[in-house]
Amino acid sequence: QKEVEQNSGPLSVPEGAIASLNCTYSDRGSQSFFWYRQYSGKSPELIMFIYSNGDKEDGRFTAQLNKASQYVSLLIRDSQPSDSATYLCASGRGDFGNEKLTFGTGTRLTIIP
Amino acid sequence: GAGVSQSPRYKVAKRGQDVALRCDPISGHVSLFWYQQALGQGPEFLTYFQNEAQLDKSGLPSDRFFAERPEGSVSTLKIQRTQQEDSAVYLCASGYTFGSGTRLTVV
Numbered sequence: 001q002k003e004v005e006q007n008s009g010p011l012s013v014p015e016g017a018i019a020s021l022n023c024t025y026s027d028r029g030s031q032s033f034f035w036y037r038q039y040s041g042k043s044p045e046l047i048m049f050i051y052s053n054g055d056k057e058d059g060r061f062t063a064q065l066n067k068a069s070q071y072v073s074l075l076i077r078d079s080q081p082s083d084s085a086t087y088l089c090a091s092g093r094g095d096f097g098n099e100k101l102t103f104g105t106g107t108r109l110t111i112i113p
Numbered sequence: 114g115a116g117v118s119q120s121p122r123y124k125v126a127k128r129g130q131d132v133a134l135r136c137d138p139i140s141g142h143v144s145l146f147w148y149q150q151a152l153g154q155g156p157e158f159l160t161y162f163q164n165e166a167q168l169d170k171s172g173l174p175s176d177r178f179f180a181e182r183p184e185g186s187v188s189t190l191k192i193q194r195t196q197q198e199d200s201a202v203y204l205c206a207s208g209y210t211f212g213s214g215t216r217l218t219v220v
Contacts, residue, residue: 044215105153
């Protein structure tokens with residue numbers, strides 16, 4: 001079992017709808033969680049991070065963390081074609097800025113115009 | 114610099130050849146990470162530096178892989194006697210910011 005699991009997709013969502021990306025983790029020592037977006041042929045780009053249980057919103061993006069269920073999600077509202085990419089979930093041990101990250105394999109998201 | 118700079122952008126090596134990959138992190142950043150990303154996979158941790166000290170090298174897949182950061186800024190990842198399974202994108206990160214990576218193809 002990988003430490004961070006994601007559904008590889010592809011996930012197809014109509015433009016303007018909500019895209020929901022999910023991730024589970026097995027290491028209960030994980031304290032910090034990250035969502036990266038990776039366009040084809042490009043490097044990962046940090047979208048959001050979350051440390052506390054609950055929701056964290058940034059523009060069209062909402063990250064959700066449930067430590068009891070070891071579950072992290074990313075919601076993208078009003079999906080745009082430019083959101084089409086692979087989304088990587090990652091976990092860390094919480095030493096902000098100095099922590100190695102454990103990544104899932106990524107979920108490929110396609111927004112259909 | 115303003116971002117993380119990696120060179121070369123692409124590298125083709127013959128099997129058995131040694132390669133050196135360079136990372137120039139964000140100016141003043143203490144932490145520097147190397148990751149390896151195989152096709153269709155997420156990045157996998159290789160090694161971590163805090164300034165010039167290599168604090169974690171647990172992810173290096175074999176003793177053919179070696180990394181250094183002698184002056185606490187630029188880092189070099191060296192792979193000796195490259196094998197086909199070393200073909201991947203090698204990513205350097207300053208904190209949580211990745212460089213554009215080096216795509217290594219071993220033929």
